[in-house]
Amino acid sequence: KQTGRNQFHYFTKELDDRAHFQLLVTNELRGALEDNQLAVHYQPVVNLNNGRITKAEALLRWQHPTLGAVKPAEFIPLAEGAGLIKQIGNWVFRQAAMCAKHCNEVTDGSFQIGVNKSPLQFITQEEDFDWTGFLSELGLAGNSIAVEITEGVLLHTSAKVEERLLEYRDAGIQVALDDFGTGYSSLSYLQKFDIDYLKIDQSFVRDITTNAHSRAISESIIAMAHRLGLQVIAEGVETEAQLACLASAGCDYGQGYLFAPPIPEDELLKLIASTSHG
Numbered sequence: 001k002q003t004g005r006n007q008f009h010y011f012t013k014e015l016d017d018r019a020h021f022q023l024l025v026t027n028e029l030r031g032a033l034e035d036n037q038l039a040v041h042y043q044p045v046v047n048l049n050n051g052r053i054t055k056a057e058a059l060l061r062w063q064h065p066t067l068g069a070v071k072p073a074e075f076i077p078l079a080e081g082a083g084l085i086k087q088i089g090n091w092v093f094r095q096a097a098m099c100a101k102h103c104n105e106v107t108d109g110s111f112q113i114g115v116n117k118s119p120l121q122f123i124t125q126e127e128d129f130d131w132t133g134f135l136s137e138l139g140l141a142g143n144s145i146a147v148e149i150t151e152g153v154l155l156h157t158s159a160k161v162e163e164r165l166l167e168y169r170d171a172g173i174q175v176a177l178d179d180f181g182t183g184y185s186s187l188s189y190l191q192k193f194d195i196d197y198l199k200i201d202q203s204f205v206r207d208i209t210t211n212a213h214s215r216a217i218s219e220s221i222i223a224m225a226h227r228l229g230l231q232v233i234a235e236g237v238e239t240e241a242q243l244a245c246l247a248s249a250g251c252d253y254g255q256g257y258l259f260a261p262p263i264p265e266d267e268l269l270k271l272i273a274s275t276s277h278g
């Protein structure tokens with residue numbers, strides 16, 4: 001009995017701490033943009049056919065003066081809850097577009113940056129920042145950007161989502177389905193929407209060499225995607241063995257610590273400048 005009460009006490013205290021921490025983080029997040037605490041890093045994506053870095057994914061980073069580095073998995077849901085995700089998301093997009101411009105200055109001009117867009121950025125009522133207009137202002141082709149969405153965005157289709165996706169299609173902005181295989185696995189949306197890439201979730205890649213099911217799922221995703229005219233990006237590639245498995249299954253692109261972690265723009269530029277020739 002005594003233990004039970006202690007556990008309960010401990011549990012509620014933990015919940016309390018957790019709620020308190022979330023409140024603190026949410027408040028701090030409001031000022032983080034203006035205070036220059038947010039940064040966008042870019043993780044290289046490697047073309048597995050020729051070993052070249054032809055894409056990168058924009059990933060948000062938050063370095064708080066006293067809390068230290070706060071993970072996106074921690075603060076993005078809070079930004080969504082606090083109605084801050086559009087402002088932050090549009091800022092990430094502008095950073096990513098400018099990075100794409102710089103990358104295209106040191107490559108053949110077909111470099112592409114993936115930008116994550118959370119479901120709430122599609123459905124909130126307020127006016128969206130004009131993404132396609134911003135690309136034209138920079139003189140960038142639409143396919144300099146790939147918008148990364150999760151299956152959930154397509155499952156709860158609203159007129160807004162469809163409208164936005166058509167706008168992307170018309171502007172040449174590409175669309176990647178993120179975390180593929182973990183969601184609702186209703187495949188009808190692959191037919192309904194103009195999707196360009198499937199990103200195999202890292203949970204399948206993690207044990208692709210040890211778990212026959214993960215391997216079968218990955219191989220099936222790749223085969224299906226190719227039959228539908230889509231390309232495949234594998235996430236979370238950490239070992240040579242995983243890479244060999246993916247390459248032999250015909251996977252088009254790989255992304256993961258084996259190649260490079262997310263890095264600041266200047267490091268990305270150096271990396272692609274040193275690898276894009278010869």
Ligand code: C2E
Binds near residue numbers: 058059116117236261
């Ligand atoms: P995601 O879109 O699935 O991003 C991939 C995550 O995998 C990133 O975590 C990346 O750092 C991590 N990663 C990359 N290579 C490896 C690897 O080899 N092994 C392992 N274990 N992990 C690897 P990160 O940066 O912590 O981001 C987590 C999630 O936060 C992202 O998942 C995405 O859903 C969200 N996120 C990040 N930036 C943004 C953003 O600007 N906007 C929105 N809406 N969401 C974002």
Ligand code: CA
Binds near residue numbers: 057116148178
């Ligand atoms: Ca992503």
Ligand code: CA
Binds near residue numbers: 173174194195196
């Ligand atoms: Ca397309």
Ligand code: CA
Binds near residue numbers: 178179199201202235
């Ligand atoms: Ca993912």
